[in-house]
Amino acid sequence: GDSVTQMEGPVTLSEEAFLTINCTYTATGYPSLFWYVQYPGEGLQLLLKATKADDKGSNKGFEATYRKETTSFHLEKGSVQVSDSAVYFCVCDKLIFGTGTRLQVFP
Amino acid sequence: NAGVTQTPKFRILKIGQSMTLQCTQDMNHNYMYWYRQDPGMGLKLIYYSVGAGITDKGEVPNGYNVSRSTTEDFPLRLELAAPSQTSVYFCASSRPGQGPEAFFGQGTRLTVV
Numbered sequence: 001g002d003s004v005t006q007m008e009g010p011v012t013l014s015e016e017a018f019l020t021i022n023c024t025y026t027a028t029g030y031p032s033l034f035w036y037v038q039y040p041g042e043g044l045q046l047l048l049k050a051t052k053a054d055d056k057g058s059n060k061g062f063e064a065t066y067r068k069e070t071t072s073f074h075l076e077k078g079s080v081q082v083s084d085s086a087v088y089f090c091v092c093d094k095l096i097f098g099t100g101t102r103l104q105v106f107p
Numbered sequence: 108n109a110g111v112t113q114t115p116k117f118r119i120l121k122i123g124q125s126m127t128l129q130c131t132q133d134m135n136h137n138y139m140y141w142y143r144q145d146p147g148m149g150l151k152l153i154y155y156s157v158g159a160g161i162t163d164k165g166e167v168p169n170g171y172n173v174s175r176s177t178t179e180d181f182p183l184r185l186e187l188a189a190p191s192q193t194s195v196y197f198c199a200s201s202r203p204g205q206g207p208e209a210f211f212g213q214g215t216r217l218t219v220v
């Protein structure tokens with residue numbers, strides 16, 4: 001069946017550091033791919049999405065490119081802020097969730 | 108814009124008690140979902156519904172029941188609460204014809220003691 005694998009956390013960074021959270025998927029066909037974010041004590045919010053190969057989703061300085069050849073959708077941000085501290089979930093069609101990666105950013 | 112509304116936000120149950128977690132959405136979404144999130148873990152699908160009158164099991168349905176009598180509402184029922192059901196529960200909705208993303212409620216934190 002479909003599945004999503006993302007890197008385990010926590011990821012601990014200093015402010016302004018570069019962020020990469022890896023995500024790969026296994027699915028039939030070409031699913032839509034998403035990154036959701038969960039800030040402390042809150043529900044999940046859609047961060048960005050890509051619906052076809054080579055699409056790049058972007059929002060709030062975060063980017064992810066749908067790579068069909070490597071079945072990947074890695075999340076990147078050039079300069080993280082303390083306010084980015086949250087749990088990030090990679091998700092594919094049919095709302096198959098990865099296990100989540102906790103990001104902690106320190107000043 | 109209410110979106111997806113869950114009630115209650117917090118609840119403590121004793122073992123063997125029952126309760127219903129309420130979920131309602133005002134976006135005319137045909138798909139609705141219930142997930143549980145255990146500490147430090149991802150989300151696991153309990154039940155989902157693709158429209159009024161239609162429900163189906165997800166990954167972890169045991170100990171839960173759902174109904175979908177209207178498009179707007181998708182309550183989750185726990186009949187005999189067990190400590191293993193201590194978790195945070197999220198309801199979500201989507202309408203694939205309008206876009207693949209789902210919208211989530213704020214969650215219900217349930218503790219069974």
